[in-house]
Amino acid sequence: MTLQAPGIRIDGASLRFGPLAVFDQLDLTVEGGRWTCLLGPSGVGKTSLLRLVAGLPAEGASVAGSVRADDGGGLQDRIAYMAQRDLLMPWASVLDNVLIGPRLRGALKGAARKTYRARAMELLDRVGLADRANAMPSELSGGMRQRTALARTLLEDRPIVLMDEPFSALDALSRYRLQDLAVELLGGRTVLLITHDPLEALRVADRVEVLFGTPARLAQPAITPTGPAPRATDGAEIVRLHQALLNRLAGGQAHPIPGREAAE
Protein backbone atom coordinates (compact mmCIF):
# COMPACT_ATOMS: atom_id res chain seq x y z
CA MET A 1 0.00 0.00 0.00
CA THR A 2 1.96 2.94 -1.27
CA LEU A 3 -0.92 5.17 -2.36
CA GLN A 4 -2.48 7.47 0.20
CA ALA A 5 -5.55 5.68 1.56
CA PRO A 6 -8.68 7.84 1.26
CA GLY A 7 -10.70 8.95 4.25
CA ILE A 8 -14.44 8.45 4.59
CA ARG A 9 -17.00 11.23 4.94
CA ILE A 10 -20.42 10.41 6.30
CA ASP A 11 -22.84 13.32 6.01
CA GLY A 12 -26.34 13.48 7.39
CA ALA A 13 -26.65 9.73 7.82
CA SER A 14 -30.05 8.62 9.06
CA LEU A 15 -31.32 5.15 9.74
CA ARG A 16 -34.73 4.35 11.13
CA PHE A 17 -36.71 1.24 11.78
CA GLY A 18 -40.29 2.52 11.58
CA PRO A 19 -40.68 5.17 14.29
CA LEU A 20 -37.30 4.35 15.89
CA ALA A 21 -34.41 6.51 14.71
CA VAL A 22 -31.15 4.64 15.30
CA PHE A 23 -29.26 7.71 14.19
CA ASP A 24 -30.43 10.89 12.57
CA GLN A 25 -28.35 13.44 10.64
CA LEU A 26 -25.10 11.90 11.84
CA ASP A 27 -21.81 13.25 10.51
CA LEU A 28 -18.54 11.36 10.85
CA THR A 29 -15.19 11.89 9.23
CA VAL A 30 -12.77 8.99 9.15
CA GLU A 31 -9.26 10.19 8.50
CA GLY A 32 -7.40 8.58 5.61
CA GLY A 33 -4.57 6.19 6.47
CA ARG A 34 -5.41 6.19 10.19
CA TRP A 35 -7.22 3.92 12.65
CA THR A 36 -10.55 5.19 13.91
CA CYS A 37 -12.32 3.22 16.63
CA LEU A 38 -16.03 3.42 17.24
CA LEU A 39 -17.25 2.59 20.73
CA GLY A 40 -20.68 2.69 22.30
CA PRO A 41 -23.20 0.66 24.25
CA SER A 42 -24.77 -2.38 22.62
CA GLY A 43 -27.60 -1.55 20.26
CA VAL A 44 -26.55 2.07 19.78
CA GLY A 45 -26.09 1.55 16.04
CA LYS A 46 -22.35 0.98 15.58
CA THR A 47 -22.81 -2.05 13.36
CA SER A 48 -25.58 -0.32 11.41
CA LEU A 49 -23.24 2.59 10.75
CA LEU A 50 -20.44 0.25 9.62
CA ARG A 51 -22.83 -1.64 7.34
CA LEU A 52 -23.95 1.66 5.88
CA VAL A 53 -20.35 2.47 4.99
CA ALA A 54 -19.82 -1.04 3.61
CA GLY A 55 -22.87 -0.64 1.37
CA LEU A 56 -24.60 -3.59 3.01
CA PRO A 57 -28.40 -3.61 3.18
CA ALA A 58 -30.21 -2.76 6.42
CA GLU A 59 -33.15 -5.15 6.36
CA GLY A 60 -36.42 -3.33 7.07
CA ALA A 61 -34.84 0.07 7.69
CA SER A 62 -35.04 3.34 5.82
CA VAL A 63 -31.66 4.85 5.18
CA ALA A 64 -30.62 8.34 4.10
CA GLY A 65 -27.47 10.43 3.91
CA SER A 66 -24.26 10.27 1.96
CA VAL A 67 -21.19 8.13 2.46
CA ARG A 68 -18.23 8.82 0.22
CA ALA A 69 -14.48 8.71 -0.05
CA ASP A 70 -12.85 12.10 0.59
CA ASP A 71 -10.76 11.91 -2.58
CA GLY A 72 -13.84 11.79 -4.79
CA GLY A 73 -13.26 8.19 -5.89
CA GLY A 74 -15.62 5.28 -5.47
CA LEU A 75 -16.00 3.72 -2.07
CA GLN A 76 -17.56 0.28 -2.44
CA ASP A 77 -14.76 -1.18 -4.53
CA ARG A 78 -12.08 0.03 -2.14
CA ILE A 79 -13.48 -1.58 1.01
CA ALA A 80 -12.58 -4.80 2.76
CA TYR A 81 -14.86 -6.01 5.53
CA MET A 82 -14.07 -8.12 8.55
CA ALA A 83 -16.82 -9.21 10.91
CA GLN A 84 -16.92 -10.39 14.50
CA ARG A 85 -17.28 -13.95 13.35
CA ASP A 86 -14.52 -15.16 11.06
CA LEU A 87 -17.05 -16.22 8.38
CA LEU A 88 -14.73 -18.91 7.06
CA MET A 89 -16.46 -21.31 4.70
CA PRO A 90 -16.29 -24.72 6.39
CA TRP A 91 -16.06 -26.64 3.10
CA ALA A 92 -12.94 -24.82 1.91
CA SER A 93 -9.35 -25.14 3.12
CA VAL A 94 -7.58 -22.27 4.86
CA LEU A 95 -5.85 -21.34 1.59
CA ASP A 96 -9.11 -21.45 -0.38
CA ASN A 97 -10.76 -19.31 2.26
CA VAL A 98 -8.05 -16.69 1.89
CA LEU A 99 -8.57 -16.83 -1.90
CA ILE A 100 -12.37 -16.53 -1.74
CA GLY A 101 -12.40 -12.86 -2.86
CA PRO A 102 -10.73 -13.33 -6.26
CA ARG A 103 -12.60 -16.62 -6.68
CA LEU A 104 -15.93 -14.86 -6.19
CA ARG A 105 -14.93 -12.17 -8.67
CA GLY A 106 -13.95 -14.79 -11.25
CA ALA A 107 -10.36 -13.53 -11.13
CA LEU A 108 -8.76 -16.78 -10.03
CA LYS A 109 -7.74 -18.14 -13.39
CA GLY A 110 -4.80 -18.23 -15.77
CA ALA A 111 -1.61 -16.51 -14.72
CA ALA A 112 -3.41 -14.51 -12.02
CA ARG A 113 -4.17 -17.76 -10.20
CA LYS A 114 -0.49 -18.35 -9.51
CA THR A 115 0.07 -14.78 -8.38
CA TYR A 116 -2.90 -14.90 -6.03
CA ARG A 117 -1.82 -18.24 -4.59
CA ALA A 118 1.69 -16.99 -3.96
CA ARG A 119 0.31 -13.84 -2.35
CA ALA A 120 -2.09 -15.88 -0.19
CA MET A 121 0.76 -18.13 0.99
CA GLU A 122 2.85 -15.08 1.80
CA LEU A 123 0.01 -13.60 3.85
CA LEU A 124 -0.61 -16.90 5.63
CA ASP A 125 3.07 -16.90 6.47
CA ARG A 126 2.78 -13.41 7.92
CA VAL A 127 -0.15 -14.39 10.13
CA GLY A 128 1.76 -17.51 11.16
CA LEU A 129 -0.40 -20.08 9.39
CA ALA A 130 1.75 -21.10 6.42
CA ASP A 131 1.90 -24.69 7.69
CA ARG A 132 -1.91 -24.85 8.03
CA ALA A 133 -2.74 -23.74 4.49
CA ASN A 134 -4.37 -27.07 3.66
CA ALA A 135 -6.16 -27.49 6.99
CA MET A 136 -9.92 -27.19 7.19
CA PRO A 137 -11.39 -24.36 9.32
CA SER A 138 -12.87 -26.88 11.76
CA GLU A 139 -9.34 -27.96 12.68
CA LEU A 140 -8.31 -24.45 13.75
CA SER A 141 -8.58 -22.62 17.06
CA GLY A 142 -10.59 -19.42 17.31
CA GLY A 143 -7.44 -17.29 17.10
CA MET A 144 -6.17 -19.16 14.04
CA ARG A 145 -9.54 -18.79 12.36
CA GLN A 146 -9.58 -15.05 12.93
CA ARG A 147 -5.98 -14.84 11.65
CA THR A 148 -7.14 -16.63 8.51
CA ALA A 149 -9.89 -14.05 8.21
CA LEU A 150 -7.26 -11.32 8.58
CA ALA A 151 -5.20 -12.88 5.78
CA ARG A 152 -8.35 -13.03 3.64
CA THR A 153 -8.99 -9.34 4.37
CA LEU A 154 -5.39 -8.47 3.47
CA LEU A 155 -5.52 -10.42 0.21
CA GLU A 156 -8.29 -8.09 -0.90
CA ASP A 157 -5.65 -5.34 -0.66
CA ARG A 158 -8.19 -2.56 -0.23
CA PRO A 159 -7.18 0.87 1.10
CA ILE A 160 -10.15 0.96 3.48
CA VAL A 161 -10.77 -1.78 6.02
CA LEU A 162 -13.97 -1.97 8.06
CA MET A 163 -13.87 -4.20 11.12
CA ASP A 164 -16.80 -5.09 13.34
CA GLU A 165 -15.45 -6.35 16.66
CA PRO A 166 -13.08 -8.73 14.92
CA PHE A 167 -11.23 -9.71 18.09
CA SER A 168 -14.02 -9.77 20.65
CA ALA A 169 -14.67 -13.52 20.55
CA LEU A 170 -11.04 -14.39 21.30
CA ASP A 171 -9.30 -15.10 24.56
CA ALA A 172 -7.23 -12.27 26.03
CA LEU A 173 -3.85 -13.41 24.76
CA SER A 174 -5.01 -14.20 21.21
CA ARG A 175 -6.76 -10.86 21.12
CA TYR A 176 -3.63 -9.04 22.23
CA ARG A 177 -1.48 -10.77 19.59
CA LEU A 178 -4.02 -10.22 16.85
CA GLN A 179 -4.25 -6.51 17.68
CA ASP A 180 -0.48 -6.23 17.21
CA LEU A 181 -0.61 -8.19 13.99
CA ALA A 182 -3.49 -6.14 12.60
CA VAL A 183 -1.78 -2.84 13.42
CA GLU A 184 1.38 -4.05 11.72
CA LEU A 185 -0.27 -5.48 8.61
CA LEU A 186 -2.92 -2.81 8.12
CA GLY A 187 -0.50 0.11 8.51
CA GLY A 188 -1.15 2.95 6.05
CA ARG A 189 -4.74 1.89 5.44
CA THR A 190 -7.87 3.67 6.57
CA VAL A 191 -9.34 1.49 9.29
CA LEU A 192 -12.72 1.89 10.92
CA LEU A 193 -12.93 -0.52 13.83
CA ILE A 194 -15.90 -1.20 16.06
CA THR A 195 -15.07 -2.49 19.49
CA HIS A 196 -16.62 -2.97 22.91
CA ASP A 197 -13.30 -2.79 24.62
CA PRO A 198 -12.03 0.70 25.58
CA LEU A 199 -8.49 -0.56 26.14
CA GLU A 200 -8.42 -2.18 22.73
CA ALA A 201 -9.48 1.12 21.21
CA LEU A 202 -6.80 3.05 23.10
CA ARG A 203 -4.16 0.48 22.12
CA VAL A 204 -4.72 0.56 18.40
CA ALA A 205 -6.63 3.70 17.42
CA ASP A 206 -5.44 7.11 16.34
CA ARG A 207 -8.88 8.42 17.14
CA VAL A 208 -11.63 7.02 19.36
CA GLU A 209 -15.23 8.04 18.75
CA VAL A 210 -18.02 7.22 21.19
CA LEU A 211 -21.53 6.78 19.90
CA PHE A 212 -24.30 7.27 22.47
CA GLY A 213 -28.02 7.98 22.88
CA THR A 214 -31.14 7.51 20.78
CA PRO A 215 -30.89 8.67 18.09
CA ALA A 216 -27.17 8.11 18.38
CA ARG A 217 -24.73 11.03 18.40
CA LEU A 218 -20.96 11.22 18.58
CA ALA A 219 -19.49 12.38 21.87
CA GLN A 220 -17.34 15.48 21.39
CA PRO A 221 -14.44 15.82 21.24
CA ALA A 222 -13.07 12.54 19.98
CA ILE A 223 -10.32 10.97 22.07
CA THR A 224 -6.94 10.92 20.35
CA PRO A 225 -4.27 8.93 22.16
CA THR A 226 -0.75 9.97 21.27
CA GLY A 227 2.21 7.85 20.21
CA PRO A 228 2.44 5.03 17.73
CA ALA A 229 0.10 2.02 17.98
CA PRO A 230 0.06 -0.61 19.34
CA ARG A 231 0.47 1.22 22.62
CA ALA A 232 1.34 -0.22 25.99
CA THR A 233 -1.74 -0.02 28.18
CA ASP A 234 0.09 0.90 31.38
CA GLY A 235 1.21 4.39 30.33
CA ALA A 236 -0.18 7.29 32.37
CA GLU A 237 -2.01 8.78 29.41
CA ILE A 238 -3.72 5.52 28.46
CA VAL A 239 -4.77 4.85 32.06
CA ARG A 240 -6.27 8.34 32.30
CA LEU A 241 -7.98 8.10 28.92
CA HIS A 242 -9.29 4.65 29.80
CA GLN A 243 -11.06 6.02 32.88
CA ALA A 244 -12.36 8.97 30.90
CA LEU A 245 -13.58 6.67 28.15
CA LEU A 246 -15.38 4.46 30.67
CA ASN A 247 -17.04 7.54 32.18
CA ARG A 248 -18.05 8.71 28.78
CA LEU A 249 -19.45 5.28 27.86
CA ALA A 250 -21.40 5.23 31.13
CA GLY A 251 -22.67 8.79 30.97
CA GLY A 252 -22.51 9.83 27.34
CA GLN A 253 -21.88 13.47 26.55
CA ALA A 254 -22.14 14.53 30.18
CA HIS A 255 -18.51 13.57 30.79
CA PRO A 256 -15.86 15.68 29.08
CA ILE A 257 -12.33 14.37 28.88
CA PRO A 258 -10.35 15.78 31.82
CA GLY A 259 -6.92 17.28 31.28
CA ARG A 260 -7.33 17.61 27.54
CA GLU A 261 -8.39 20.68 25.70
CA ALA A 262 -11.10 20.42 23.09
CA ALA A 263 -8.71 20.51 20.18
CA GLU A 264 -11.30 19.95 17.46
Next chain:
Amino acid sequence: MSAAVLLRPVILTFGLLSLWQAVVWISGAPPYILPGPLAVGEVLIAKPALLLRHGAVTAAEIVMGLTLGALFGAISALTLSASRPARRWMMPVLVISQALPVFALAPMLTLWLGYGMASKVAMATLIIYFPVTSAFYDGLRRTEPGWLDLARTMGAGRFAVLRYVRLPAALPAFGSGLRVAAAVAPIGAVVGEWVGSSAGLGYLMLNANARMQVSTMFAALVVLAAFSLILFFVIDRGVKRLVRWQPDA
Protein backbone atom coordinates in the same frame (compact mmCIF):
# COMPACT_ATOMS: atom_id res chain seq x y z
CA MET B 1 -14.30 -50.88 14.32
CA SER B 2 -14.63 -52.97 17.44
CA ALA B 3 -15.87 -56.54 17.46
CA ALA B 4 -19.05 -55.46 19.25
CA VAL B 5 -19.96 -53.06 16.43
CA LEU B 6 -19.48 -55.80 13.85
CA LEU B 7 -21.29 -58.42 15.90
CA ARG B 8 -24.33 -56.31 16.72
CA PRO B 9 -26.06 -56.55 13.29
CA VAL B 10 -25.32 -60.28 13.16
CA ILE B 11 -26.83 -60.86 16.58
CA LEU B 12 -29.77 -58.60 15.73
CA THR B 13 -30.52 -60.41 12.45
CA PHE B 14 -30.18 -63.84 14.01
CA GLY B 15 -32.35 -62.83 16.97
CA LEU B 16 -35.15 -61.49 14.75
CA LEU B 17 -35.07 -64.58 12.54
CA SER B 18 -35.24 -66.85 15.60
CA LEU B 19 -38.19 -64.87 16.94
CA TRP B 20 -39.93 -65.22 13.58
CA GLN B 21 -39.33 -68.98 13.52
CA ALA B 22 -40.50 -69.25 17.14
CA VAL B 23 -43.78 -67.47 16.31
CA VAL B 24 -44.32 -69.90 13.43
CA TRP B 25 -43.72 -72.93 15.66
CA ILE B 26 -45.71 -71.72 18.64
CA SER B 27 -48.71 -70.42 16.69
CA GLY B 28 -48.72 -73.42 14.41
CA ALA B 29 -49.63 -71.12 11.50
CA PRO B 30 -49.78 -73.03 8.20
CA PRO B 31 -47.03 -72.13 5.69
CA TYR B 32 -49.56 -70.48 3.31
CA ILE B 33 -50.36 -67.91 6.05
CA LEU B 34 -46.96 -67.37 7.66
CA PRO B 35 -43.97 -69.23 6.29
CA GLY B 36 -40.95 -69.45 8.57
CA PRO B 37 -37.54 -68.00 7.72
CA LEU B 38 -36.33 -71.46 6.77
CA ALA B 39 -39.10 -71.86 4.17
CA VAL B 40 -38.36 -68.38 2.79
CA GLY B 41 -34.65 -69.21 2.71
CA GLU B 42 -35.43 -72.31 0.69
CA VAL B 43 -37.22 -70.18 -1.94
CA LEU B 44 -34.28 -67.76 -2.05
CA ILE B 45 -31.99 -70.67 -2.79
CA ALA B 46 -34.37 -72.47 -5.14
CA LYS B 47 -35.43 -69.55 -7.36
CA PRO B 48 -32.50 -67.11 -7.55
CA ALA B 49 -32.98 -66.45 -11.28
CA LEU B 50 -36.65 -65.55 -10.86
CA LEU B 51 -36.01 -63.25 -7.91
CA LEU B 52 -33.01 -61.66 -9.59
CA ARG B 53 -34.89 -61.00 -12.85
CA HIS B 54 -37.77 -59.26 -11.08
CA GLY B 55 -35.46 -57.65 -8.58
CA ALA B 56 -33.41 -56.11 -11.38
CA VAL B 57 -36.53 -54.53 -12.90
CA THR B 58 -37.57 -52.98 -9.58
CA ALA B 59 -34.02 -51.86 -8.84
CA ALA B 60 -33.80 -50.16 -12.23
CA GLU B 61 -37.11 -48.37 -11.59
CA ILE B 62 -35.94 -47.22 -8.17
CA VAL B 63 -32.55 -45.99 -9.39
CA MET B 64 -34.05 -44.18 -12.38
CA GLY B 65 -36.79 -42.66 -10.22
CA LEU B 66 -34.22 -41.56 -7.68
CA THR B 67 -32.00 -40.00 -10.34
CA LEU B 68 -34.85 -38.16 -12.05
CA GLY B 69 -36.50 -37.12 -8.80
CA ALA B 70 -33.24 -35.79 -7.39
CA LEU B 71 -32.46 -34.02 -10.66
CA PHE B 72 -35.89 -32.36 -11.00
CA GLY B 73 -35.89 -31.59 -7.28
CA ALA B 74 -32.48 -29.90 -7.49
CA ILE B 75 -33.49 -27.89 -10.57
CA SER B 76 -36.75 -26.81 -8.94
CA ALA B 77 -35.00 -25.78 -5.72
CA LEU B 78 -32.44 -23.74 -7.68
CA THR B 79 -35.18 -22.09 -9.72
CA LEU B 80 -37.20 -21.31 -6.60
CA SER B 81 -34.25 -19.74 -4.84
CA ALA B 82 -33.08 -17.79 -7.89
CA SER B 83 -36.33 -16.22 -9.02
CA ARG B 84 -38.99 -14.43 -7.04
CA PRO B 85 -41.73 -14.96 -9.67
CA ALA B 86 -40.90 -18.68 -9.65
CA ARG B 87 -41.34 -18.69 -5.87
CA ARG B 88 -44.67 -16.88 -6.10
CA TRP B 89 -46.10 -19.14 -8.79
CA MET B 90 -44.49 -22.48 -8.07
CA MET B 91 -44.72 -22.62 -4.27
CA PRO B 92 -48.54 -22.85 -4.13
CA VAL B 93 -48.50 -25.46 -6.89
CA LEU B 94 -45.96 -27.51 -4.96
CA VAL B 95 -47.98 -27.30 -1.76
CA ILE B 96 -51.22 -28.24 -3.53
CA SER B 97 -49.45 -31.14 -5.25
CA GLN B 98 -48.58 -32.49 -1.82
CA ALA B 99 -52.25 -32.49 -0.83
CA LEU B 100 -52.80 -35.17 -3.50
CA PRO B 101 -51.79 -38.58 -2.23
CA VAL B 102 -49.26 -39.76 -4.78
CA PHE B 103 -50.57 -43.34 -4.47
CA ALA B 104 -53.93 -42.19 -5.78
CA LEU B 105 -52.19 -41.19 -8.99
CA ALA B 106 -50.77 -44.66 -9.58
CA PRO B 107 -53.74 -46.02 -11.58
CA MET B 108 -53.67 -42.90 -13.76
CA LEU B 109 -49.95 -43.19 -14.37
CA THR B 110 -50.42 -46.80 -15.44
CA LEU B 111 -53.27 -45.72 -17.73
CA TRP B 112 -51.16 -43.00 -19.35
CA LEU B 113 -47.72 -44.59 -19.38
CA GLY B 114 -48.60 -48.25 -19.72
CA TYR B 115 -47.73 -51.40 -17.81
CA GLY B 116 -44.00 -51.09 -18.43
CA MET B 117 -41.32 -49.43 -16.37
CA ALA B 118 -42.21 -45.85 -17.34
CA SER B 119 -45.21 -45.60 -15.01
CA LYS B 120 -43.18 -46.98 -12.06
CA VAL B 121 -40.27 -44.65 -12.72
CA ALA B 122 -42.75 -41.77 -12.84
CA MET B 123 -44.27 -42.90 -9.56
CA ALA B 124 -40.89 -43.12 -7.83
CA THR B 125 -39.86 -39.75 -9.32
CA LEU B 126 -43.04 -38.11 -8.02
CA ILE B 127 -42.63 -39.47 -4.53
CA ILE B 128 -38.99 -38.37 -4.36
CA TYR B 129 -39.38 -34.99 -5.97
CA PHE B 130 -40.95 -33.14 -3.06
CA PRO B 131 -38.61 -34.12 -0.21
CA VAL B 132 -35.58 -33.32 -2.36
CA THR B 133 -36.99 -29.99 -3.53
CA SER B 134 -38.09 -28.81 -0.12
CA ALA B 135 -34.90 -29.87 1.68
CA PHE B 136 -32.57 -28.37 -0.93
CA TYR B 137 -34.61 -25.17 -1.27
CA ASP B 138 -34.57 -24.76 2.50
CA GLY B 139 -30.79 -25.15 2.47
CA LEU B 140 -30.37 -22.60 -0.31
CA ARG B 141 -32.59 -20.13 1.51
CA ARG B 142 -30.82 -20.38 4.84
CA THR B 143 -27.35 -19.33 3.79
CA GLU B 144 -25.48 -17.74 6.68
CA PRO B 145 -26.17 -14.00 6.12
CA GLY B 146 -22.60 -13.13 7.13
CA TRP B 147 -21.23 -15.09 4.15
CA LEU B 148 -23.56 -13.19 1.82
CA ASP B 149 -22.44 -9.86 3.31
CA LEU B 150 -18.81 -10.85 2.89
CA ALA B 151 -19.37 -11.90 -0.73
CA ARG B 152 -21.15 -8.63 -1.41
CA THR B 153 -18.30 -6.51 -0.06
CA MET B 154 -15.95 -8.59 -2.22
CA GLY B 155 -17.88 -7.60 -5.30
CA ALA B 156 -19.26 -11.06 -6.13
CA GLY B 157 -21.94 -11.51 -8.77
CA ARG B 158 -25.15 -13.44 -8.16
CA PHE B 159 -23.98 -16.52 -9.99
CA ALA B 160 -20.63 -16.59 -8.20
CA VAL B 161 -22.40 -16.31 -4.84
CA LEU B 162 -24.66 -19.21 -5.80
CA ARG B 163 -21.82 -21.38 -7.01
CA TYR B 164 -19.22 -20.72 -4.34
CA VAL B 165 -21.32 -19.89 -1.29
CA ARG B 166 -24.99 -20.83 -1.38
CA LEU B 167 -24.63 -24.12 -3.22
CA PRO B 168 -21.92 -25.65 -1.04
CA ALA B 169 -23.68 -24.29 2.05
CA ALA B 170 -26.89 -26.07 0.98
CA LEU B 171 -25.27 -29.44 0.28
CA PRO B 172 -25.93 -30.88 3.76
CA ALA B 173 -29.63 -30.06 3.36
CA PHE B 174 -29.62 -31.57 -0.13
CA GLY B 175 -28.02 -34.66 1.39
CA SER B 176 -30.82 -34.99 3.96
CA GLY B 177 -33.33 -34.77 1.12
CA LEU B 178 -31.50 -37.51 -0.76
CA ARG B 179 -31.49 -39.77 2.29
CA VAL B 180 -35.26 -39.41 2.67
CA ALA B 181 -35.60 -39.99 -1.08
CA ALA B 182 -33.57 -43.21 -0.91
CA ALA B 183 -35.86 -44.47 1.84
CA VAL B 184 -39.14 -43.73 0.03
CA ALA B 185 -38.14 -44.52 -3.55
CA PRO B 186 -38.81 -48.31 -3.23
CA ILE B 187 -42.34 -47.53 -1.98
CA GLY B 188 -43.11 -45.61 -5.16
CA ALA B 189 -41.79 -48.33 -7.44
CA VAL B 190 -43.58 -51.20 -5.67
CA VAL B 191 -46.91 -49.38 -5.42
CA GLY B 192 -46.61 -48.68 -9.14
CA GLU B 193 -46.06 -52.37 -9.77
CA TRP B 194 -49.03 -53.39 -7.63
CA VAL B 195 -51.38 -51.24 -9.67
CA GLY B 196 -50.44 -52.88 -12.91
CA SER B 197 -47.30 -54.42 -14.26
CA SER B 198 -45.76 -57.38 -16.02
CA ALA B 199 -42.47 -57.57 -14.11
CA GLY B 200 -40.80 -56.46 -10.90
CA LEU B 201 -40.85 -57.56 -7.26
CA GLY B 202 -44.28 -55.96 -6.69
CA TYR B 203 -45.65 -57.95 -9.61
CA LEU B 204 -44.00 -61.12 -8.28
CA MET B 205 -45.51 -60.57 -4.85
CA LEU B 206 -49.04 -60.05 -6.17
CA ASN B 207 -48.68 -63.05 -8.46
CA ALA B 208 -47.35 -65.28 -5.70
CA ASN B 209 -50.04 -64.08 -3.35
CA ALA B 210 -52.77 -65.04 -5.81
CA ARG B 211 -51.31 -68.54 -6.03
CA MET B 212 -50.91 -68.90 -2.27
CA GLN B 213 -47.11 -69.07 -2.70
CA VAL B 214 -46.65 -66.99 0.39
CA SER B 215 -43.03 -68.04 0.90
CA THR B 216 -42.18 -66.65 -2.57
CA MET B 217 -43.91 -63.42 -1.56
CA PHE B 218 -41.74 -63.22 1.51
CA ALA B 219 -38.63 -64.02 -0.50
CA ALA B 220 -39.44 -61.09 -2.82
CA LEU B 221 -39.88 -58.91 0.22
CA VAL B 222 -36.48 -59.97 1.55
CA VAL B 223 -34.84 -59.08 -1.78
CA LEU B 224 -36.60 -55.70 -1.81
CA ALA B 225 -35.57 -54.94 1.76
CA ALA B 226 -31.97 -55.94 1.05
CA PHE B 227 -31.83 -53.71 -2.02
CA SER B 228 -33.42 -50.78 -0.16
CA LEU B 229 -30.89 -51.11 2.65
CA ILE B 230 -27.96 -51.23 0.25
CA LEU B 231 -29.30 -48.23 -1.63
CA PHE B 232 -29.72 -46.27 1.57
CA PHE B 233 -26.21 -47.03 2.74
CA VAL B 234 -24.68 -46.18 -0.63
CA ILE B 235 -26.52 -42.83 -0.68
CA ASP B 236 -25.62 -42.20 2.95
CA ARG B 237 -21.94 -42.85 2.25
CA GLY B 238 -22.05 -40.64 -0.83
CA VAL B 239 -23.68 -37.81 1.11
CA LYS B 240 -21.11 -38.11 3.89
CA ARG B 241 -18.31 -37.86 1.35
CA LEU B 242 -19.97 -34.86 -0.27
CA VAL B 243 -20.18 -32.93 3.00
CA ARG B 244 -17.08 -34.32 4.70
CA TRP B 245 -16.44 -30.86 6.14
CA GLN B 246 -19.59 -31.03 8.23
CA PRO B 247 -18.67 -32.48 11.60
CA ASP B 248 -22.09 -34.07 12.30
CA ALA B 249 -22.91 -35.20 8.74
